[in-house]
Amino acid sequence: MEIYIVRHGETRWNSKKRLQGSIDIPLNENGRAVAIDAGNRLDNVTFDAIYSSPLIRAYETACLIRGRKNIPIIRDDRLREMNFGVNEGQCKTEMEKDGTNPFNYFFNAPEKYFPPENGESFEELCQRTKDFMKEVIEPLEGEMNRVMIVGHGAMNKAIMCYIQNHGIEDFWKDGLQKNCESTIFKYVNGRYFKC
Numbered sequence: 603m604e605i606y607i608v609r610h611g612e613t614r615w616n617s618k619k620r621l622q623g624s625i626d627i628p629l630n631e632n633g634r635a636v637a638i639d640a641g642n643r644l645d646n647v648t649f650d651a652i653y654s655s656p657l658i659r660a661y662e663t664a665c666l667i668r669g670r671k672n673i674p675i676i677r678d679d680r681l682r683e684m685n686f687g688v689n690e691g692q693c694k695t696e697m698e699k700d701g702t703n704p705f706n707y708f709f710n711a712p713e714k715y716f717p718p719e720n721g722e723s724f725e726e727l728c729q730r731t732k733d734f735m736k737e738v739i740e741p742l743e744g745e746m747n748r749v750m751i752v753g754h755g756a757m758n759k760a761i762m763c764y765i766q767n768h769g770i771e772d773f774w775k776d777g778l779q780k781n782c783e784s785t786i787f788k789y790v791n792g793r794y795f796k797c
Contacts, residue, residue, distance in 0.1 A: 608785075652750045681757060712773040713770045
């Protein structure tokens with residue numbers, strides 16, 4: 603079974619480098635155009651199902667990629683973006699300049715990152731995405747040929763952390779996906795392989 607992991611299209615907050623996390627920010631015009639372009643590139647690829655974060659930026663991306671095809675889009679709350687608590691809406695660049703802000707560790711030393719008030723840890727994010735993969739995706743082996751997961755920057759990396767079996771210190775291995783970028787894996791006989 604092939605698994606396409608896709609990050610949502612650009613939002614106004616992405617372009618302004620603001621943390622959006624669990625805040626429900628829609629795609630901007632560029633984000634919609636890039637999602638439509640991704641759908642055109644994948645037009646000849648047949649998907650049995652698309653799984654999406656319930657947040658509008660991911661769900662709208664999934665709808666635009668699907669286009670007019672008759673493919674179910676199933677929303678799952680475990681595919682929401684990481685919750686950044688009181689830091690949501692803040693400018694990433696400004697937080698990185700503040701040496702006392704724990705966000706300094708987010709990309710550079712994720713194993714040292716601790717969430718702000720009402721935020722979510724990497725461990726919590728990794729646990730819920732692992733649960734999703736084990737309970738929803740892995741049982742589809744033999745039943746489906748190809749599925750797509752449309753989500754978010756950190757959430758998608760948490761899925762890859764599980765798939766590639768590495769620790770949080772290597773969370774950002776291979777970098778952050780660009781908007782509407784696909785990363786493809788195969789799941790065969792209970793094992794994952796990167797395509």
